[in-house]
Amino acid sequence: MNPATRPTEIVSSAHDRVYRGLRTRIMLGQIAPGEALTLRGIGKEFEVSMTPAREAVRRLVAEGALSMSSSGRVQTPELSNERIEELAALRSLIEVELASRALPRAHMALIDRLQTINGTIAEVVRDRDAVGYIRSNLEFHRTLYLRAQAPAMLAMAETVWLQLGPTMRALYGRLRRSEAPQFHRLIIAALKAGDEPGLRLAVRSDVTQGLKMLAS
Amino acid sequence: MNPATRPTEIVSSAHDRVYRGLRTRIMLGQIAPGEALTLRGIGKEFEVSMTPAREAVRRLVAEGALSMSSSGRVQTPELSNERIEELAALRSLIEVELASRALPRAHMALIDRLQTINGTIAEVVRDRDAVGYIRSNLEFHRTLYLRAQAPAMLAMAETVWLQLGPTMRALYGRLRRSEAPQFHRLIIAALKAGDEPGLRLAVRSDVTQGLKMLAS
DNA sequence: ATCCGCGTAATGTGATCACAAATCGGGGCG
DNA sequence: CGCCCCGATTTGTGATCACATTACGCGGAT
Incomplete structure (x- = not known):
């Protein structure tokens, strides 16, 4: 949580872990279409702050894996x-x-x-x-x-x-x-x-x- | 992913302005291959903080428009x-x-x-x-x-x-x-x-x- | 019983800060 | 004269915070 307390492991960056975690979950269909996600919820689940969660989500939105409403709310897309x-x-x-x-x-x-x-x-x-x-x-x-x-x-x-x-x-x-x-x-x-x-x-x-x- | 599929956005958020600005510049070839970019430089140019600049850059990296070294340095890709x-x-x-x-x-x-x-x-x-x-x-x-x-x-x-x-x-x-x-x-x-x-x-x-x- | 408002809680956005790593510079040594 | 090493600066990362906006639920009116 706190950068000072985290051991200096050779670990990929936080946003990358979040990104990969969400990505495989989406690709494998473990998230139902239309299911909503929140940045704070994602951060809590992966034990990171909102910042890496937001970056991972933005990347997935850019790839079309998630859709984002005009208010910024994020969910898996329901495809026509x-x-x-x-x-x-x-x-x-x-x-x-x-x-x-x-x-x-x-x-x-x-x-x-x-x-x-x-x-x-x-x-x-x-x-x-x-x-x-x-x-x-x-x-x-x-x-x-x-x-x-x-x-x-x-x-x-x-x-x-x-x-x-x-x-x-x-x-x-x-x-x-x-x-x-x-x-x-x-x-x-x-x-x-x-x-x-x-x-x-x-x-x-x-x-x-x-x-x-x-x-x- | 592209403006055509994006829902109607009344006001463009900061990261979106930065994203679109960089995107058209890249697509039109106004940035030379291999040219380096810095988050603080982008933020200064678009008069925003690092946060929206980072999001725009991450999105462009996800789309393959920019490449990112292992250290996080960002530049336009030199294609083989x-x-x-x-x-x-x-x-x-x-x-x-x-x-x-x-x-x-x-x-x-x-x-x-x-x-x-x-x-x-x-x-x-x-x-x-x-x-x-x-x-x-x-x-x-x-x-x-x-x-x-x-x-x-x-x-x-x-x-x-x-x-x-x-x-x-x-x-x-x-x-x-x-x-x-x-x-x-x-x-x-x-x-x-x-x-x-x-x-x-x-x-x-x-x-x-x-x-x-x-x-x- | 249903629908409409309103207030509270929750959420996304962007700025700022601390920190670690990388990069670049100059100075010293061979 | 060239190379290497070390320090200062730059840069990316992630956490935290304040704020505006949205969503939600409860209560009351019809």
């Missing part, structure tokens, strides 16, 4: 159907490109890793663990896209995930599925075969699939 | 060639989609407006006014994309412009051109004809054209 469609289209555009760039760099170790993650997904789906599902699903995509060696594109994709986080939870909550995602298997098959058109189609399908039914 | 290529690819992906969505909504008034802006571009090019060129060029694109009715996509595109701002200036400074951009005329022609493939190609060419020679 039009906005969801836009974000899904953006995911499709960017992630298809990322997958395409990752394809020539994909080797067996990567495919093995993807299959392992897919196994984890099957487990959490069986357990009806929505947060675990979102986490594993994002890990699957991120693992693939990291091979593209395109940090700016990956950052853009993650920003889109962030904006979709709260509604994603709502989606997978109502989704009655019991099997591992079929499109992930198609992605892996296309990677193995070096089939770029097939990969692009599989990624686009995987990205679009779930979000379509949210617009109903 | 790989990153420039990535950002150009992102511009191409997003803006082609925006243009495509704007096409069915484009009517004569819009085309007239675009032609007027193109005339302005011809003027500033004749005067060797780099900042004026960037401003008019962005206005051309934004005017077209606003018709797409896709605020999330437009925000993404503007974020990419922001990241390219400082290097854009360097590019157009060394570019020895004296005529209005040819691809803008192709865009307008495709809009008039309702030719979607032609429009997509023209936008992609316009976006890629300039940035390619920066990677030399």
